[in-house]
Every structure is written in C-alpha cells, then in structure tokens.
Amino acid sequence: MDNRPIGVFDSGVGGLTVVKQIMKVLPNENLVYFGDTARVPYGSKSKETVTKFSEQIIRFLLTKDVKAVVIACNTVSSNCYDDLAKKFENLPIIEVVTPGVESCLKATKNNRVGLIGTNGTVSSGAYERKLKKSKEDISVFKRACSLFVPLAEEGWIDNEVAKLTVKEYLKGLVEKDIDTLILGCTHYPILKAVIGQFVGEKVKIVDPAKATAYKLKECLEKNDIINLSLKEGNRKFYVSDNYAHFDKICETVLKYTCKAEKVDIEKY
Numbered sequence: 001m002d003n004r005p006i007g008v009f010d011s012g013v014g015g016l017t018v019v020k021q022i023m024k025v026l027p028n029e030n031l032v033y034f035g036d037t038a039r040v041p042y043g044s045k046s047k048e049t050v051t052k053f054s055e056q057i058i059r060f061l062l063t064k065d066v067k068a069v070v071i072a073c074n075t076v077s078s079n080c081y082d083d084l085a086k087k088f089e090n091l092p093i094i095e096v097v098t099p100g101v102e103s104c105l106k107a108t109k110n111n112r113v114g115l116i117g118t119n120g121t122v123s124s125g126a127y128e129r130k131l132k133k134s135k136e137d138i139s140v141f142k143r144a145c146s147l148f149v150p151l152a153e154e155g156w157i158d159n160e161v162a163k164l165t166v167k168e169y170l171k172g173l174v175e176k177d178i179d180t181l182i183l184g185c186t187h188y189p190i191l192k193a194v195i196g197q198f199v200g201e202k203v204k205i206v207d208p209a210k211a212t213a214y215k216l217k218e219c220l221e222k223n224d225i226i227n228l229s230l231k232e233g234n235r236k237f238y239v240s241d242n243y244a245h246f247d248k249i250c251e252t253v254l255k256y257t258c259k260a261e262k263v264d265i266e267k268y
C-alpha cells in the first residue's frame with residue numbers, strides 16, 4: 001500500500017487526455033499533474049531542450065514525493081525516454097509510445113497505418129521502429145500536424161477552422177488506404193471528434209492513453225506501490241503559465257475543476 005501520488009506531465013493540456021484514462025483505470029490513485037504552458041509547444045523544439053525541460057519537471061514532481069511518473073507526451077516519450085530513465089533510474093517512468101504501438105498492432109488488419117504527431121515525434125522515427133520491430137511488413141504513413149496543438153490549447157476543437165485544418169493535414173493519409181490512425185500526440189484526442197468525422201468509420205483511431213493507464217497499473221503492481229485505498233484519489237494540477245485558460249480546458253476534457261497553481265519551473 002503506497003498512497004504517494006503519481007506524477008504526470010506534458011507541455012500543456014494534452015496530458016489531460018492521459019489523466020482522464022488514469023482516473024478511470026486507477027480512480028483511487030493520487031495524482032500530481034504538471035503542464036508546461038509557458039513553454040508549449042515541445043514538438044518544434046530540439047531533443048536537448050525538451051530533455052532539459054523534462055528533467056526540470058521530474059525534479060519538481062519529485063518534490064511532491066511522487067512514486068512514479070507518466071510522460072503524458074509523445075514528443076518527450078519518443079525523444080527523451082532513454083535519457084530520463086537513465087537519469088532517474090530509481091523512479092518508475094511510463095511512456096506513451098509503447099502502449100500506442102501495442103494498441104495499433106492489435107487494431108490493424110491490412111498493416112497500413114497512419115501516424116500523426118508533432119514534428120519531434122514524427123521525425124524521431126520511434127513509432128515506426130517499434131512497429132516494424134514487431135511486424136516487419138507494416139507500412140507506416142506519417143504526417144506531422146503542428147497546428148493541432150495550438151487548436152487544442154485554444155479550445156478550438158469543433159469549429160470550421162478545426163475542420164479545415166484536419167482536412168488539410170489528413171487528406172493525403174486517407175488516400176493511402178490506412179485502416180488505423182495513431183494519435184501520436186496527447187493533444188490530438190481533444191480533436192478526436194473532428195478527426196473521426198474526416199477519416200470515416202473504416203479507419204480505427206488509436207489513442208494510446210487507455211493502454212498507457214493499464215501499463216501504469218501493471219507497473220504499480222509489479223513494484224508493489226499500488227494505492228489500495230477505497231477513497232477517490234486527490235488530483236493536484238500545476239502549470240508554468242496562464243492558468244485560468246488551463247482550468248477551462250481541464251473542465252472540458254476531465255469534467256473536473258482543477259484550480260491549477262503556477263510554478264516557476266526554471267528553478268528546478
């Protein structure tokens with residue numbers, strides 16, 4: 001029995017889509033979320049910069065006595081996981097790419113899959129490498145959709161601008177006869193309705209968040225650090241800037257009043 005919280009982080013509101021699944025799968029766990037709203041987006045930044053930001057965030061989360069950390073960000077997961085796991089070797093760290101790959105492999109029938117994510121995620125090749133390691137003959141069609149992140153951060157999730165942007169980015173992918181589309185950025189499930197409308201019912205949409213929550217559960221059980229309390233967990237939210245806007249999106253995504261607190265993350 002370990003009632004210390006689990007740390008979860010992302011560049012902004014995207015990781016809330018992962019928190020949503022963690023709250024379903026592990027409702028009794030206490031959570032501490034950090035959204036780096038002062039420095040979003042991560043997807044256009046270098047691996048070195050994103051690694052430095054992630055190290056600061058993990059150091060901050062450790063001051064909250066977290067027992068494990070979930071990198072609720074594909075850009076960090078695909079570029080910095082190995083470095084972070086080495087640096088914080090005694091801390092269980094869960095990333096989102098492996099669960100996304102496993103869900104995709106279960107979903108595809110024709111072995112033609114689409115991957116959308118940030119520039120950082122798509123150009124890292126992490127998804128493709130892992131997919132091909134399990135299924136050599138899989139075809140992966142990739143597209144970085146950089147404008148989806150500001151749309152999600154702005155809360156423009158179903159207006160005409162969102163619809164046009166989705167069409168512009170995804171039209172080339174649907175022409176490739178894909179049967180599965182991986183949402184390789186945790187911001188993108190916020191736009192899932194518009195994405196789903198555009199790609200149509202024949203394309204299965206894979207959001208790695210649910211499988212990530214189950215991976216976390218497995219990890220807590222394996223390390224014997226699961227919280228056995230029957231009480232609903234506490235959730236605490238921190239951001240590096242502009243917290244009123246964050247609260248609004250949190251309300252939409254999680255149906256939860258989060259009252260985020262601002263933290264000077266550069267100090268860590």
Ligand code: DGL
Nearest residue numbers: 014041042043074075186
């Ligand atoms: N939500 C993040 C991801 O999954 C980062 C998006 C960004 O900041 O560019 O990649």
